[in-house]
Amino acid sequence: MSNARLELPVLQNWSCHNCGGCCREHLIEITEDEKRRIEGQKWTQADGVSMARPIIQKIGRGRYRLAHQDDGACVFLDDQGLCRIHAKFGEPAKPLACRVYPYAYHPAGRENLTVSLRFSCPSVVRNLGDGVESQRQTLATLGQEIVSGKKREHEPPYIHRGGDHGEQTVSWADFHQLLRALDESLAADDVHLVVRLMRTLSWLDLVEQSQFQTVKGEKLTEYLTLVTEASVKAQPDNDLPLQKPTRLGRTMFRLLAAQYARHDTEALVRQGWSARVGLLSAALKYATGMGSVPGLQGSASVATAFGDVPEQTTTFVKFGQLESAFDGRRADIDELLTRYFRVKVQGIHFCGPAHFDTGLVDGFRGLALMYPVVMWLARLRAARLKRTQLELTDVQAALATADHNFGYSPALGTMSSLQRVRQLAKMGQIKALTGWYSL
Ligand code: SF4
Structure with a gap:
């Protein structure tokens, strides 16, 4: 070492x-x-x-x-x-x-x-x-x-499951090529972050359809140049066609957002059944998306760090209020979330052992979903403070809350949660949700 x-x-x-x-x-x-x-x-x-x-x-x-x-x-x-x-x-x-x-x-x-x-x-x-x-x-x-004393020879995370062709894997050198391509896609700040995420998700859709047994080294470099350039051509500027997420997409998304909003501390675990019944009732409300957004046990430390006020948790906010635009495509919000995504990509903190042993494609989709999750939680915070526009602190507090769980909450690593992310991708809903909650 x-x-x-x-x-x-x-x-x-x-x-x-x-x-x-x-x-x-x-x-x-x-x-x-x-x-x-x-x-x-x-x-x-x-x-x-x-x-x-x-x-x-x-x-x-x-x-x-x-x-x-x-x-x-x-x-x-x-x-x-x-x-x-x-x-x-x-x-x-x-x-x-x-x-x-x-x-x-x-x-x-x-x-x-x-x-x-x-x-x-x-x-x-x-x-x-x-x-x-x-x-x-x-x-x-x-x-x-x-x-010290641990196994040193780790294989890189796989790229995707590969359907009939089996799990697609590459060497570490080629895995780093893919990471660099992800990082460069996210760093291209001539367009909003939401556009960069869309482009990245688009070329990853192509990666998922590709086999990498013979696409190595320089061939992989050429391949990545082709797919990333195609994604830029398909979405050259900030003029993003708006696609409203479907009802099913939003239901699945709210359940995911509820998992990211929770902080299961030792104190909560000790509450036993009463806490579990409360969580179940909140989950049902999140599933239906009707009425007021139930409060979940959030992070007291995040609340203190970002100056949350007690009234915030008692102010009723209807699910429907969070579907209006909140002025989210702003330079300060983009700077924060670009830094977040790039640190996670550079640190391989979104796939493999850092993220429930998912492959690069599925892991990045899970990471990309953090964008609508954070923006939705930020809208909730703003609405509870009786605002209709986001402030940077809303996004900061939402990010600190959600990233506590990203790759760490056992609930997000279950087969059903990981399957939900795959399903959302298959239905085109990750892009739809990302665009919708960026507004
Ligand atoms: S650093 Fe914090 S969590 Fe760790 S032992 Fe000290 S008080 Fe406990």
Whole structure:
């Protein structure tokens, strides 16, 4: 690993601003070694750590996680939002998961790792702090710790399932060609992001119909030039033909949006059946799309970070209100979401092990769906604040909420959820939804 190349998202900044949100929102799984280390730290009530129940919970055979306080925060989080392990023993004494967040590492070749970021962190969304490139040394050290003792020879994610021809795979070098083509399609900012997404989805439809056994190296370069140029010719400017999503498309989409809007914290899990019944009733309303949009357990930390007000959750918004235009095709919103998509693509944070082992085509479709999901959730936030136009903060808060789940929520990795994304693509609804909620 000492010679491993680390590929970093150059367009992103980040430093921790001590909001403590990650320590409230995430369940921290720890290794056996970390369990022994934390037990050896001899925590007592006098340190401010509650001893009312064990500080480490067993969650399966050889699997453990840190316990949570009654409000859902990690057992080690203090009243100032700081980590007690960090304060008493220094940063290296914390579990690896805590030290890595909001970074996410993924295999990018035999000796390569790529780094992405989780936009559930408000500082990532706002692009605050030092350039990621300036943190290369620290990130390399963390990367070394992550891969130590692990299998090194990862195959690239497959491209698509291939129908009768079987799963289509390429070499790492060719997989990177495909990633570069995706990144370049998303970066072409002479047109709105929605147009770039449409173009990318269009040429990926062609990729899905292609076999790659003989299309390699330079042939793949030529192939990618042809399909990407064709997608630009088909959609040369911002004059996008509007296609209203179908009733079925919108029903499937709302169910997906509801999954992205949820934050299942430890506190919610402890509510047991009452929480599940509440979720079921909300899911039914999302399915019908009738009446008011039910509130779902969102992220308290996102709410605090983006200045949400309590009235927001109690203001009734009808599903129908979210179908009007909200002035979404704006430069500031495009900048935020372009950065998001490019970081996810450059960091291979949308397919393979980072996204329920989906292939490149299906993984990108799932990622592209984040655009209408985020814009729909942003409309909901704006409407609850009695506005009919989006502000950048609406999109920032919606993105932080939804990306908490992208690639991580088990509900989104089930066969039925992944099948829903494929079905939406087959019905042409990903493009329709993307165009519709961009307005
Ligand atoms: S151990 Fe510390 S850094 Fe990790 S979640 Fe708990 S409070 Fe946060």
